[in-house]
Amino acid sequence: MRNNRNIVIFAALLLQLLMVGATAAPLADQVNPMGNYDKMNHDLQQELYESEYDTVLPVIFQLNSPISDADREQLEKFGATILGDAPLIDGGLIEAKAEDIRQISNWDRVEYLELDKILDFFYLPPEWGGDPTDPSAMMHETTHVVKATDAWDRVIVSPDGTIQHDVDLAFTEWDGDGTAIVDLDTGVDAGHPDFDYLEPWTGDKVIYSAKWDGVWTETRNSDTTSGHGTHVGGTIAGNGDASAGRRAGVAKGAQMVALGTGDGASIFAAEQGLEWTFIHSIPGQNPYHIRVVSNSWGTDGDYDPNGAIAQITDRLTFENGVAVIFAASNSGGNGGECSGGLKTNVYANTPSAISVAALTHDGSAITSFSSRGCMNQQHTWPDVGAPGRNIWATAPRGTAIDATTKTQGDLYYMAISGTSMATPHVGGMAGLILDVAPSLGVTDYHREDHDFGDSLVGGEGTAAYGQFENWATENFSRIHELELILELTAVYEGMANSCEDGNSDDSCNDIPEDCYLSAT
Numbered sequence: 001m002r003n004n005r006n007i008v009i010f011a012a013l014l015l016q017l018l019m020v021g022a023t024a025a026p027l028a029d030q031v032n033p034m035g036n037y038d039k040m041n042h043d044l045q046q047e048l049y050e051s052e053y054d055t056v057l058p059v060i061f062q063l064n065s066p067i068s069d070a071d072r073e074q075l076e077k078f079g080a081t082i083l084g085d086a087p088l089i090d091g092g093l094i095e096a097k098a099e100d101i102r103q104i105s106n107w108d109r110v111e112y113l114e115l116d117k118i119l120d121f122f123y124l125p126p127e128w129g130g131d132p133t134d135p136s137a138m139m140h141e142t143t144h145v146v147k148a149t150d151a152w153d154r155v156i157v158s159p160d161g162t163i164q165h166d167v168d169l170a171f172t173e174w175d176g177d178g179t180a181i182v183d184l185d186t187g188v189d190a191g192h193p194d195f196d197y198l199e200p201w202t203g204d205k206v207i208y209s210a211k212w213d214g215v216w217t218e219t220r221n222s223d224t225t226s227g228h229g230t231h232v233g234g235t236i237a238g239n240g241d242a243s244a245g246r247r248a249g250v251a252k253g254a255q256m257v258a259l260g261t262g263d264g265a266s267i268f269a270a271e272q273g274l275e276w277t278f279i280h281s282i283p284g285q286n287p288y289h290i291r292v293v294s295n296s297w298g299t300d301g302d303y304d305p306n307g308a309i310a311q312i313t314d315r316l317t318f319e320n321g322v323a324v325i326f327a328a329s330n331s332g333g334n335g336g337e338c339s340g341g342l343k344t345n346v347y348a349n350t351p352s353a354i355s356v357a358a359l360t361h362d363g364s365a366i367t368s369f370s371s372r373g374c375m376n377q378q379h380t381w382p383d384v385g386a387p388g389r390n391i392w393a394t395a396p397r398g399t400a401i402d403a404t405t406k407t408q409g410d411l412y413y414m415a416i417s418g419t420s421m422a423t424p425h426v427g428g429m430a431g432l433i434l435d436v437a438p439s440l441g442v443t444d445y446h447r448e449d450h451d452f453g454d455s456l457v458g459g460e461g462t463a464a465y466g467q468f469e470n471w472a473t474e475n476f477s478r479i480h481e482l483e484l485i486l487e488l489t490a491v492y493e494g495m496a497n498s499c500e501d502g503n504s505d506d507s508c509n510d511i512p513e514d515c516y517l518s519a520t
Contacts, residue, residue, distance in 0.1 A: 035102030041114040041304055044101070053099040058083070058116035060268055060308050062091040063109050071109060078104050084214065084268060088275050088315065089308050093268045112306045116266045119297045121186065121228045122327040122345075123418035124369060142387040145363040146425050148250040151175075151432045176254030176431040179438070180207060181236050182293040183424070184273040185229030187211055187222030187260020189396035192230065193412065194238035194248075195256070205239055207288055209258040212269050216276060222260030227396040229260060231416060232296050234394025235424035237431065242412035247392055250428025254435070255288060267309065270297060274312040274324075281320045291434040294427030296327045296420035298345035300371070303379060310350045317352040321441035323430045323482045325354045327419035328371045328382040335375035344371040344380045351379055354430075354483045358388025358422040365498035370419055384486050386429075388422030389498075390415050430482055440481040 037045050047057060063071060067090060075082060080096035093116060096104065105113055143149050152173045156164040188209055190197035196205035197220055211222035223230045233249075237256045240248025259276060261269040274293065281290040293316065304310055316322040331343035348355035358370040366372075367389055373380030395414040434440060 031106045033102065035105040036110075037105075039105045039110055039112055041112070041307060042301070043117055044113055044115040047115050048098050048101065051098045053097065055098045056095055057098060057101055058093060058095050058266065058268070059101055059104075060086070060089075060091065060093055060114050060116050060271065061104070062086075062089045062111040062113075062306075062308065062311075064090070064111045065109075066090050067092065074107070074109070075104070078107070080104065084272070086268070086271055086275060086308065088278055089271070089311050091308070114267070114304075114307055116268045117299060119261075119265050119267060119270060120299055120329075121226070121297050122330045122420040122423075123228055123231075123296075123416050124330060142361065142363075142391060142425065143248070143250055145359075145361075145387050146250060146429055148252075148428065148432060151436075152252070173253060174432060174436055176237065176251030176428070176435045178255075178289060179251070179292070179431045179435040180255040180257055180288040180290040181251060181427055181431045182257045182259060182273075182277050182290060183229060183233040183236055183427075184259045184261070184270065184277070184293055184295050185223075185232050185297065186226040186262060186265070187224070187229045188233045188256075188258035189221045189223045189227075189230045189394075190258060191220050192234075192238075192394050192396070193242040194234055194240060194394050195258075196239065196241075205237065205256060206233075206258055207255045209260075211260040211262060212265075212272055213262075216259070216272075221397075222258060222262075223396050225262065227414075228296070228420065229258065230396035231391075231393045231414065232294065232420060232424045233258060234413070235391060235421065236294055236427045238394050242394075247394075247413050249393070250425055251431035251435070254428070254431040257288070257290065265297070270295070271308045271312065274309065274316065277322065278312060278316050278320060281316070281322050283320060286320075289438070290322065291438070292323045292325065292427055292430040294325050294424050295347065296418075296423045298326060298329060298347045300329055300331055300343055301346035301349075302339070302342050302377075303349040303351070304346060305350075307346070309347045313347065313350045314352050317480055318442050318478070321480075323354060323434070323480050324350075324352065325356060325423055325427050325430060326350075327423040328355045328357050328373075330358075330369045330418050330420075331371045332369050333372050335372050338374035338376060342374055342377075342380060344373045344382070348382070349373075349380050352479060354384065354426060354480065354486070355382045356419060356423045356426045357382035357385040358417070358419040359385045359495075360498050361387050361389045361391070363387050365496045367417075367498050369417075370422075383483055384426055384490055385492065386422040386425035388419055388425075389417045391417065391421035393421075393424075426486070429486070433482055433485065440485075442478050443481040443484050444478070 079100035080094040082092060082094050084093040086092045152175050154174055190206045190209040197209055209222050210216040210218045233256060235249050237251045237254040238249040239252050259273045261273060277293045313324045316324050326345055326348035328348050329345040333343040337343045358367045360367060392413050392415045395412060
């Protein structure tokens, strides 16, 4: 009898242990050895398909709740090495073998995985830049094109409609002073005279300059290899000191935060820059009044609502009221590239972001290199355009771009082209508008189902996502009030396409004569 009882107790204990083991098992009941592709972005799926089982891949992961110590232990058991944390997306960055990534995708704690790709910065090589020594191509001209100089000239409008102009500098300019703009890029050479960094000018222009090397490290010059970010920063808010004001940026009085990810930056480094921006722009905890982040980087593709950058773009816009601005990309196109061949920046396609196309220097035409998006998917179209051709702005010291522009004959400024150069014009405009109207935030305006083919909201194509099933009551179709103002006040009537000399990849031969000629 005792033996039978011992057998029963042993069986019960064994069953209990099995139940505990089943509860603790991190994998789903039915595990696909190839991984759960529903939890991976397209780039990761493709990389896994092409890689050997022991190829080590960098992957950004998101869990379905904040990461715990137990989660970290489990990731290590899977064979992953944790390289960085991303608390705003409940995840971080790992490295793991391809076979281990497949296993991790089956873990029930995982919300999403994406390949940590190297990003592109959207400026053109010198041979596409026209003649940057042309004295007519000056930064002060493009500030006129975007009407920044009108904003600088404050007037008094009387009740009877008469306008009193400033004739003796008695009026304070609307130049962005008091509003901070984040330049998230390769970095900024803040030692340039136009940036007034450190003593005795602390707080006048660049209020913080740092470079990402696993953590944000403050440094005067965070743009030591490329020079891209320094040029972008000058267009945003350079004060023009080295040119007696002729090459001042759009928001010439605004403050600037320079976050440098360096050349060869990956998605995770950019995500960390957006996390920094979010943390330092929380309403009520925003002493620098950070309201804008300008991003002249990305990679082509369609909107991925689950991606880390899209997630933080939404949070910055909806929670903090920050205007998130992205370059549309330099991939040109004729509007027929859709689905897998889409030629616009994946991050610019996020509905809450402001996507910027590149116009010619005088703003009279659309450059051929500027990405146009898919004709049947309105969410892929650029939202606004700004000059992006032959843009003169601050030059860094001893960098790759600086070396290619030495023949231009200016030690403090250089001229380059790209949607990267158009984007900071809009970043500066955003700073000017939010300086005047700081209460602007997410609009209550909703877009209807506006795509004619593959629908962003509820169609059958690549742009249809489940999260848009409740689009009428959710934030996902909303935009920043700043974008609405820019779109409703911009005039592109009769704007033609400009063919760029030297652009062998996109010479305009495939652009229909009437392609994207705006009616308004």
